[in-house]
Amino acid sequence: MNEQRKDILGLLAEGKITPDEAEQLIAALERDQPPVAAGSEGRPKAKAKYLRLEVDTLENGEPGRVNARVPLQLLRAGVRLAALIPPQALTRANAELGKSGVPIDLTQLKPEQLEALVEQLDEMTLEVDQPDAKVRIFCE
Amino acid sequence: MMPQLLTVRVNRPRGRAIRIWVPVLPVILLLSPFLILAALAAAVACLVYRVKVTQAFGTGWRLFCALPGTRFDVQEGRTAVLVSIR
Numbered sequence: 001m002n003e004q005r006k007d008i009l010g011l012l013a014e015g016k017i018t019p020d021e022a023e024q025l026i027a028a029l030e031r032d033q034p035p036v037a038a039g040s041e042g043r044p045k046a047k048a049k050y051l052r053l054e055v056d057t058l059e060n061g062e063p064g065r066v067n068a069r070v071p072l073q074l075l076r077a078g079v080r081l082a083a084l085i086p087p088q089a090l091t092r093a094n095a096e097l098g099k100s101g102v103p104i105d106l107t108q109l110k111p112e113q114l115e116a117l118v119e120q121l122d123e124m125t126l127e128v129d130q131p132d133a134k135v136r137i138f139c140e
Numbered sequence: 141m142m143p144q145l146l147t148v149r150v151n152r153p154r155g156r157a158i159r160i161w162v163p164v165l166p167v168i169l170l171l172s173p174f175l176i177l178a179a180l181a182a183a184v185a186c187l188v189y190r191v192k193v194t195q196a197f198g199t200g201w202r203l204f205c206a207l208p209g210t211r212f213d214v215q216e217g218r219t220a221v222l223v224s225i226r
């Protein structure tokens with residue numbers, strides 16, 4: 001029995017409220033309480049903390065493996081570096097990208113947009129399966 | 141929270157594996173004279189390239205503090221290198 005219910009019954013016992021009022025108060029109390037989630041389905045999904053990169057290779061009969069784990073927090077901090085790029089460097093980079101046939105305006109790229117991109121990485125899983133190499137990028 | 145410990149492990153096909161544990165804070169304290177010089181040089185570079193000094197240092201510190209949990213494990217045949225930051 002929770003404290004609020006005890007208080008209401010205490011008031012009823014002391015005669016400060018009538019049984020009808022006590023019933024109304026308890027009913028209001030039950031309405032205000034959030035429903036208990038059944039099982040784990042009601043729980044929010046745990047947020048990913050790391051970006052994982054797994055590479056398995058087979059070169060000249062020798063197996064190779066790369067297993068990297070990078071905190072997403074590091075990526076979030078890293079995208080803020082975009083705000084530190086001098087404007088003249090961005091202009092030159094835009095010109096070079098334009099020459100290479102990639103007309104992207106880097107001055108329009110805001111750190112907030114990059115952060116939003118990192119936020120959406122949670123759901124991403126990238127798998128490349130080749131006969132001599134296997135690459136898997138995912139978040140955990 | 142800033143990194144506390146850097147672990148490097150190298151397994152070689154022949155010979156013993158090398159394990160190095162680097163406590164970050166003592167190393168920073170040891171290198172602090174050089175770090176102060178490096179910070180001054182970075183501040184001058186920021187002023188030359190018209191980048192906000194406080195923003196640059198803030199971003200650098202945030203990057204540094206986001207390092208714990210980073211782990212790189214590379215194996216090639218019987219050689220393996222592990223770098224872990226905690």
